[in-house]
Amino acid sequence: DIQMTQSPSSLSASVGDRVTITCRASQSISNYLNWYQQKPGKAPKLLIYAASSLQSGVPSRFSGSGSGTDFTLTISSLQPEDFATYYCQQSYNTLWTFGQGTKVEIK
Amino acid sequence: EVQLVESGGGLVQPGGSLRLSCAASGFTIRSYWMHWVRQAPGKGLVWVSRISNDGSSTSYADSVKGRFTISRDNAKNTMYLQMNRLRAGDTAVYYCAREGSDWYVDLWGQGTLVTVSS
Numbered sequence: 001d002i003q004m005t006q007s008p009s010s011l012s013a014s015v016g017d018r019v020t021i022t023c024r025a026s027q028s029i030s031n032y033l034n035w036y037q038q039k040p041g042k043a044p045k046l047l048i049y050a051a052s053s054l055q056s057g058v059p060s061r062f063s064g065s066g067s068g069t070d071f072t073l074t075i076s077s078l079q080p081e082d083f084a085t086y087y088c089q090q091s092y093n094t095l096w097t098f099g100q101g102t103k104v105e106i107k
Numbered sequence: 108e109v110q111l112v113e114s115g116g117g118l119v120q121p122g123g124s125l126r127l128s129c130a131a132s133g134f135t136i137r138s139y140w141m142h143w144v145r146q147a148p149g150k151g152l153v154w155v156s157r158i159s160n161d162g163s164s165t166s167y168a169d170s171v172k173g174r175f176t177i178s179r180d181n182a183k184n185t186m187y188l189q190m191n192r193l194r195a196g197d198t199a200v201y202y203c204a205r206e207g208s209d210w211y212v213d214l215w216g217q218g219t220l221v222t223v224s225s
Contacts, residue, residue, distance in 0.1 A: 001169070034211040036152075043202055043215035044152065050209050087152050091210035094166045096142070096154040 002026055002090050006099035012107040019075040021102045023088035028068045032092035035064055035073045038101075039084045047086075048073065078104070109133035109214065111203050116219030119193055123223070127188040129203030129216055137161070137181040140206040143188050145199035146218075155201070156188065171197075193223045 003026035013019050023033065031051035036044040046055045048064035051071055061076045075082055083106055088099040115127040129141070143155040156177040157166045165177050176189040186203055200218040207213035 032210060036212070038152070043217060044212070045215075046207075046211055046213055049207070049211040053209070055213075085151075089152075089154075089211070094157070095168065096157070098144075098152040098154060101151040 001095055002029060002093060002097050004088055004090055004097050004099040006086075006088055006102050008102060009100065010103040010105060012105045013078050014107045015078055015080055017078045017107075019078050019082075019104060021073045021086055021088075021104075023066075023071045023073070023099050025069045025071075025090055025092075029090045029092035031067045032090055033064075033066065033071045034089045034091065035062075036087045036089065037082075037084045038087065044087065075104075111205065111214060111216035113201065113203050113216045113219035116201065116221045118222045118224065120225050121194060121223055123193050124189070124191045125193065125221060127190065127201055127203075127219060127221070129186040129188075131184045131186075131205075134205075135181075136179065136184050136186065136205070141179065141186045142204040142206060142212065143177060143186075144202045144204055144212070144215075145197075145221075146202070147196075147199045150199075153199075157206070158186065190221070193221075195223050197221060198223050 005024045033051045035048040038044040052064045063074045085101045085103045087101050112130045142157045158177045174192045179186045202218045203216040204212040205214040
């Protein structure tokens with residue numbers, strides 16, 4: 001199976017901060033990498049697909065980059081509604097896998 | 108409204124069985140591959156299983172292979188997850204999910220809680 005490792009596992013940030021979350025795959029996955037946001041008690045929400053494509057309706061402060069094994073999710077200016085847990089997910093092979101999650105908390 | 112609604116969760120003893128259902132509305136599932144994803148309390152997301160749009164192809168995570176069976180009834184616009192030989196480690200919220208055109212989940216259900224305990 002392809003292992004996905006996110007870092008950091010959690011971070012504290014202030015409104016207006018630039019936040020970067022990284023995701024590393026255990027083997028090359030081309031650009032088959034998606035990012036989701038999840039708030040407590042809610043289903044996840046798709047933010048970015050194919051490493052860098054912004055899902056319709058998602059604010060432009062969210063962006064994704066990378067290919068191969070290393071990927072990043074960037075929030076250019078953190079907003080109050082962005083405090084949540086973020087997951088990367090690979091769809092390169094039949095057996096999908098998620099990263100362990102990054103919790104973004106208020107500083 | 109386009110939505111997925113899971114049902115069938117509950118409390119079951121170790122070794123028992125449960126069948127989850129995922130009913131779609133607002134769209135027809137026959138056009139989509141569908142997935143189950145679970146989340147243990149306080150933990151991260153874990154992919155469980157996937158089924159092709161016509162049901163001819165299925166895949167499972169190693170942790171559930173041989174115990175869980177995914178299926179679908181396109182005429183009823185519903186997907187299922189039959190879970191047998193349940194273990195405490197299967198305790199989780201189970202989400203059904205629709206796969207979008209570029210191999211991502213573009214629609215999630217609200218989840219149904221499965222608790223395996225004596």
